[in-house]
Amino acid sequence: MADRSTNKIQILPDNLANQIAAGEVVERPASVIKELVENSIDAGATRISVDIELGGRRLMRVADDGEGMVRDDAILAFERHATSKIRTLEDLAAIATLGFRGEALASIASVAKVELLTKREPVVEATKVIVEGGRLMDVKDAARDRGTTITVRDLFFNTPARRKFMRSEATENYHLTAIVTHYALAHPEIAFELTNNGREVMRVSAAKDLRERAFQIFGSGLLDSLLPVSGGRDHVARVSGYVSAPRERRTTKDSQYFFVNNRFVRDKTITGGLLEGFRSVLPHGVYPVAFLFIDIPHDEVDVNVHPAKTEVRFRRGEAVKDVVAEAVREALARAGIVAETAERSPEREMAELPVVISGPAESPAEQPSIEFVPSGVGKSLGSDGVFHLSELPIEAAAPVTVSGPVETSEELFDAADSTDFERLAAVARHERPIMTPPRGYAELPPVDSAAKIPVKIDVGDLSSAGIRPIGQLHESFIIAVDNEGLLLIDQHVAHERILFDKFRRAETDRGIESQNLLLPETIDLSPAQSEAFRLIEDDLGSLGFGTMRLSGRTVAIKSVPTDLPANEARNLFAEILDTVDAEKKGAPKSTLRDDIAASLACKAAVKINMKLTPEKMQWLIDRLLVTTSPTTCPHGRPVILRLSMRDIERGFHRS
DSSP: OOOGGGOOOOOOOHHHHHHHHHHHHOSSHHHHHHHHHHHHHHTTOSEEEEEEEGGGTSEEEEEEOSOOOOHHHHHHTTSTTOOSSOOSHHHHTTOOSSOOSSOHHHHHHHTSEEEEEEEOTTOSSEEEEEEETTEEEEEEEEOOOSEEEEEEESTTTTOHHHHTTOOOHHHHHHHHHHHHHHHHHHOTTSEEEEEETTEEEEEEOOOSSHHHHHHHHHOHHHHTTEEEEEEEETTTEEEEEEEEOTTSEESSSTTEEEEETTEEEOOHHHHHHHHHHTTTTSOTTOEEOEEEEEEOOGGGEEOTTOTTOOOOEETTHHHHHHHHHHHHHHHHHHTTSSSOOSOOOHHHHHHTOOOOOOSOOSSTTSOOOOOOOOTTTOSOSSTTSOOOOOOOOOOTTOOOOBOTTOOSTHHHHHHHTSSOHHHHHHHHHHBOOOOSOOTTSOOOOOOOOOTTSOEEOOGGGOOSSOOEEEEEETTTEEEEEETTEEEEEEHHHHHHHHHHHHHHHHHHHTOOOEEEEEEEEEEEOOHHHHHHHHHHHHHHHHTTOEEEEEETTEEEEEEEETTSOGGGHHHHHHHHHHHSOGGGTTSOHHHHHHHHHHHHHHHHSOOSSOOOOHHHHHHHHHHHHTSSOTTBOTTSOBOEEEEEHHHHHHHTTOO
16 A cells, blocks of 8 residues: 655645635625625625725625525635535526536635624624634624625735735725616616725616616716617627717726626627627727626526636637627617628729829819839929828719720820830829729739738837828828838828927926816816826826816816817826826836827827828828837837838838
8 A cells, every 4th residue: 555645736725725616706895895895795685885994904884685595605705616606517508597616715814814794684683703813703683674795804914925015095996886877877776885995986876777877887878879779689688788879088998898698807809799799890909898798698698718707719709709899899880880880892992092193183184193114213202202192082983984085994004014104194194093903804813911011110120211101091091202211201290299209308307288178178087087186196296287176076177288289188087087097006107198198198199091192191200200219109119111222122022
């Protein structure tokens, strides 16, 4: 018989196993509140009260008026994998409750001091259970009305390594407030109350629907911009909720709330569907506010992905994405924001393409033209060195019309084969763009993709001179050339970099100049925004914002930076409070100022789908080259992509 003392594999003690599980379940104080609030909701509570002290370090308490527990269940609840939610494998495949793992209380109690006080009718006495570090310390009778109160003290008191990884009190407060907001939105029928260090942060009574709950939390300002969403497909998913009109937008996704079967989730599939619905409405890098509820058959979604239960997997993810996109597009169409929801045909896309032609014709009879300039004749593409762009609408699949001395499009090809540059230029001046090959010519073969050829470039690859614009791509990207090849410049992020440097320089030197609003703009802050405003109020003043707290969570904006359009004041202010990285709240002021300046620059910068004159394009390029980081925007996105001559030659198999 083998000596058991030499065995390497052993069964872990329960307290150690619970602490390991706590590493996944209890990420931060907000994780504790999440689990406890979910238990209260599953217990049928109509009122939930949450109290926190010192960002959850000292105390977290959740009290409800749910069904409560009898004594034996109260003791058993602290055992690992003890749950009332599921009993069979079939139950796991059709989970209808928020909690089901039976790990939450055991994990929390293993790294904190926990007191549970509960009563279930018709039992007369309540039960108090005290557990510290996973050890049962006491069980006794107590007094309480029906429901449950769980108090958690000294989180991670017995795991100092975990405790030192906790963030600042401000950061933890932000996450705690966000969690309560999530569940208040998901369950408008329940009254919620949140207090922080004895100060009331949120108090909402039971509401009749999501719209009323959104008004309670976010105020009337946001409510006025919300568009109802409703749609879906049988046996796939149903979508309901609200999305914001384009005027209410953000530069991060922090104001997007997704719920699958009333469970708050963070999911790329739903995000993708939402952005697809807004694809032709909002520019890249800008996001709508959204409250979307996805109701899906339980056998079509897996919620048993991670102990945190904020991740899900859809059996038919692409179908769910399509459902969300369709519902969002229909909501926008009903509001008159999107003209149609049908897919655009290739013929329609071709008919709407702008044609790149030189400057406007001097008379109706004169056709726009493209000048072919042979090498050695002159290096200028025009008087200002820029191709001028104008739109020439054409009918889809219309016959090619030819005017002037050239009677057929075949003559253009003949001219192109000759060395008679004068004739070639004359032909080109009188020939309309050929959108379809003439009869008798082979169809154009598939064109090799150059998607992987353009690359981001370093500052050292740019010269201070020699970059000149030659046009725009989709009125969103500047096409430029230099000695090395072609450059694609994102006009929005280029201007964003210019403005960011300007704001930070002005803030350092004398502070950003501000302009008074004719009428102060009032904004109702969410609980999380109110906490953020309290922390960065002083920094807002140095960046050109004059504010005054009126009452509760209502703030008046009296002045804004001079570069900001007055009608964007309210939107940008809310955006700043949402986009300052939650992990940086309570960080050095310089970090906060960088975040605020980046948000301000993004809002004030020139947008995509905006036509620029050659002079404006050159101005952007010249100013960009003298910034601190011309190749990246303040948010880290690339500004310039290069397609070098070597890459071009390689693409055409010349090298």
